[in-house]
Each structure stands twice: as C-alpha cells, then as structure tokens.
Amino acid sequence: MRIGIVCYPSVGGSGIVATELAAQLARRGHEIHIVSSDVPFRLSQFEERIRFHQVETPTYPLFRESPYVLALANKLVEVHRLAGLDVIHAHYAVPHATAAFLAREIIGPGAPGVVTTLHGTDITLMGSDPSFTEIIAFSINRSDAVTAVSESLRTDTVTLLPVQREVRVIPNFLDCARWRRSEPAGLCGRLACGGERVLMHMSNFRRVKRPWDVVEIFSRVCRAVESRLILVGDGPELAPALALAERLGVRERILVLGNQEQVVPLLSAADVFLLPSEQESFGLAALEAMACGVPVVVSRTGGLPEVVVEGETGFLCQVGDVDAMAARVVQILQDDGLRRRMGAAAMERVRRHFCADRVVPQYEALYREVVG
Ligand code: GMT
Known part of the structure; x- marks a missing residue:
C-alpha cells in the first residue's frame, strides 16, 4: 500500500510512534510518505521506501495566524497526486485529521481513506475546551477508522466528545530488536559514581x-x-x-x-x-x-x-x-x-x-x- 503518515516532528510520543510505524511499514514492503513540518525527531536512519514531504507555511505580515492546517491539506493533495496514496494516517484528530478531511474533499472521487490515531492531548487536554470540541468530534467522525492508544483514551473520547465513530484500541509499541537493555558501558563513572x-x-x-x-x-x-x-x-x-x-x-x-x-x-x-x-x-x-x-x-x-x-x-x-x-x-x-x-x-x-x-x-x- 501507499500510505501517507501525518505527524508532529517534535520530541514527543506521538511523533516517535508515527515514525516507528513508518519504518516498520516500510520494512514490510509498503511505500511510506511522511508529511510534516520538519523531519521527525527519530527519523535518523535511512529507510528505503520512506519519503519525506515538508509542509512549508508561508507567513504574510497581514495575517497574524499561521495557516498550517491549510498548507498541510494542500501538501496532502500534492502528495496524493504524486504518489497515489491509498491511505492517509493522521496522528492526532486536530489538526491532522482535519487537514486530511479537507484534502479528501479537494481530491474527490478516488481519494485515500483516512485513519486517525488519537494520542491523548487533543482529547484529554484540548477536548474539554469548548474552543475545540466541535472540530475534534467532526474530524473523528469524518475519519474512515479511528484508533486510540489505550482503553482509557478510548473511554475518555467516547464520553467527553459527541463521537459516533467506533474507536478501536491499538496500543503503542517498540521495535524490540532495538529496544533492549544494553550495557551502559562508559556511562557509569560519568553519570553516577561508586555505589550511587x-x-x-x-x-x-x-x-x-x-x-x-x-x-x-x-x-x-x-x-x-x-x-x-x-x-x-x-x-x-x-x-x-x-x-x-x-x-x-x-x-x-x-x-x-x-x-x-x-x-x-x-x-x-x-x-x-x-x-x-x-x-x-x-x-x-x-x-x-x-x-x-x-x-x-x-x-x-x-x-x-x-x-x-x-x-x-x-x-x-x-x-x-x-x-x-x-x-x-x-x-x-x-x-x-x-x-x-x-x-x-x-x-x-x-x-x-x-x-x-x-x-x-x-x-x-x-x-x-x-x-x-
Ligand atoms: O505527552 C506529551 O506531552 C506528548 C504527547 C505527544 O503528542 O507525543 O504524548 C501523548 O502521546 C504519546 C504517544 O501515544 C503517549 O505516550 C502520551 O502518554 C501522550 N501524552 C498525554 O496523554 C499527556
């Protein structure tokens, strides 16, 4: 499949999980297009089958607010026209699933499906703020499939927001070949001395x-x-x-x-x-x-x-x-x-x-x- 992954590039679990998912999917033969404002924090190693598409948000002195969501939606349309995406996987309902919805409306027939993964901040912290409730619920309801990273987040989502879409739990994960205890050689001594x-x-x-x-x-x-x-x-x-x-x-x-x-x-x-x-x-x-x-x-x-x-x-x-x-x-x-x-x-x-x-x-x- 050709999969577009939309995530935040900064240090944080959602970007880390999205980047690891991109790497794992690429190794399983899928073509991956990461769409983000910068190269994600943990995308340090070259992976065949991963392309990166940077979202540039032009700023004009007249407009005080940065139109990132619009630039992202525009970029998703461009990437789809270039690569023929089957799926856009948005990490976070707002603003990423919102931009994916917009892109799909622009593309029209043959547009990619939208999968949204909820990571928490948009539900538990922003979801209770009336400034965002409607747009978060809309972005979830208009996704083709929605996942939450824990049962607790799934419950919060369906109780805090007017969500009709089924929310499935797919937990976060690690590449267990890399994430294993290593000898902290050379670190002891510098990080802690003696019996500390x-x-x-x-x-x-x-x-x-x-x-x-x-x-x-x-x-x-x-x-x-x-x-x-x-x-x-x-x-x-x-x-x-x-x-x-x-x-x-x-x-x-x-x-x-x-x-x-x-x-x-x-x-x-x-x-x-x-x-x-x-x-x-x-x-x-x-x-x-x-x-x-x-x-x-x-x-x-x-x-x-x-x-x-x-x-x-x-x-x-x-x-x-x-x-x-x-x-x-x-x-x-x-x-x-x-x-x-x-x-x-x-x-x-x-x-x-x-x-x-x-x-x-x-x-x-x-x-x-x-x-x-
Ligand atoms: O916790 C943060 O400040 C970062 C945030 C993010 O966007 O990366 O983390 C959220 O997503 C992670 C990956 O799913 C979860 O491990 C964190 O628990 C979650 N943070 C909160 O719910 C506060």
Whole structure:
C-alpha cells in the first residue's frame, strides 16, 4: 500500500510512534510518505521506501495566524497526486485529521481513506475546551477508522466528545530488536559514581509531566539512599524544577542531559524510572524504560495502568503523592532482588504485548479494511 503518515516532528510520543510505524511499514514492503513540518525527531536512519514531504507555511505580515492546517491539506493533495496514496494516517484528530478531511474533499472521487490515531492531548487536554470540541468530534467522525492508544483514551473520547465513530484500541509499541537493555558501558563513572543509585526521568518537561514532583521524590529518596537523578529532555518546566532542586539542596546531585537521541544506553544505566504525570494517555517513556529492564514508578492515571502492572513491573501511585512514590523508589533501591525481578518482568511484559511484530499487523489490517 501507499500510505501517507501525518505527524508532529517534535520530541514527543506521538511523533516517535508515527515514525516507528513508518519504518516498520516500510520494512514490510509498503511505500511510506511522511508529511510534516520538519523531519521527525527519530527519523535518523535511512529507510528505503520512506519519503519525506515538508509542509512549508508561508507567513504574510497581514495575517497574524499561521495557516498550517491549510498548507498541510494542500501538501496532502500534492502528495496524493504524486504518489497515489491509498491511505492517509493522521496522528492526532486536530489538526491532522482535519487537514486530511479537507484534502479528501479537494481530491474527490478516488481519494485515500483516512485513519486517525488519537494520542491523548487533543482529547484529554484540548477536548474539554469548548474552543475545540466541535472540530475534534467532526474530524473523528469524518475519519474512515479511528484508533486510540489505550482503553482509557478510548473511554475518555467516547464520553467527553459527541463521537459516533467506533474507536478501536491499538496500543503503542517498540521495535524490540532495538529496544533492549544494553550495557551502559562508559556511562557509569560519568553519570553516577561508586555505589550511587540512579533515578531517571525523561519527558518534554511540560506542566502535565509534573517535573516538580520528580524533584520532590528525589529529595526524599536522597535522605534514605545515596543516589543521583538524571533528567533527559527539555521543556518549559525544566528551569523551575531545577530551581526547586536548588531550594531543596539536591541540585548538585542532578545531571541534566537535555534532548538525547540514543536513549537505550541511558535508560539501561537507570535503577528506577519516574513518570509522575498528571495525565498520560499511554506513557511511552515508561514503556521505553521497561524495555530496558528498568522498574518504573508512575502515576495511576490515563493509560499507565494498562502499561505498568502494579507490584510486578513497577508501582502506580496517586497523582501528586510524592511521599508514596518516594517510599516505592526506596523500596526498589534497597532490595536488589526486587529491583532485578521487576526489571525482568518489565522486559518480559514489553516483549509479550508491545513489540512491533504484534502491533503493526493490526494497523495493516485496519488499512486493508479502509481501502476495502
Ligand atoms: O505527552 C506529551 O506531552 C506528548 C504527547 C505527544 O503528542 O507525543 O504524548 C501523548 O502521546 C504519546 C504517544 O501515544 C503517549 O505516550 C502520551 O502518554 C501522550 N501524552 C498525554 O496523554 C499527556
């Protein structure tokens, strides 16, 4: 099939999943056209059968707002005329499925089918804002097929929005050949010295990730276990979180690495991974840590309980309960047997349920249905 994939290129789970899906589909013989405003973050390796089409949004001094959706719809029409797309797979209802709808209207008969995957932010964060409710519901209802990355997101979608379309759950996934524990050779010593334990958090440091909780948890853990915190990623709440660390007297025990592409050896150096988010439709970062054999301590919110098995692959705590999260981290760090068992169970869970070879065929089946 010839498949157009529309996604955000910036650091974030939806772009990562869309890019990995593109790579997997290309390796399975499909012709893939990624349409985005920039080369996606994780599209670092050359893949035969993947083409990239950049959406340029011209700006004119007269118009204050950037007409990205229109430029994207226009680009989708161009790509279809060039390649004869069978399917457009939009990652996010707005604005991507909206642009796909517009493109289909312009193309008319013979237009590609539209598959929309919901990743969360448009439903759980934007969906409740009346400024967007109608357009999100419209874009979902006019798609030929809709998927959500977790059961929790599916339920939120059908309860929060006037959606008539069936929403199916296809979970996020990893390329398990690449996402496996690696020897963190050369990293120990630089990242942590001697017997220190390593806590890790990786995100885009937006408010929804509650990075201040990461620091609060870490300062409590430091009182019981000699440890170090490694922060991977960047975003608006990083500086305030570091200011909090300064006030709590733990700043010098925190290593800030910024955005990183090769995160497998980093995650493999961690003893425990923290994701205390307010909301996560899935929590891809927790899955990535689990794939590297790292127990996770996360919030009991959104799709995280579908990823993490309580007491087996990590622990789930109430959002904002930093005392409980710190106690769980200390429990893991003070019991090597538990840490190893949880790490092994986490890897096994990823291998059984979240590898590409289990999940990608579900998308292929959906495309076939849509193309009919
Ligand atoms: O969480 C973010 O800030 C980024 C956002 C995105 O667009 O990539 O992540 C969403 O999609 C990911 C991939 O499906 C999920 O793993 C994240 O849980 C989800 N974020 C939220 O629901 C807040």
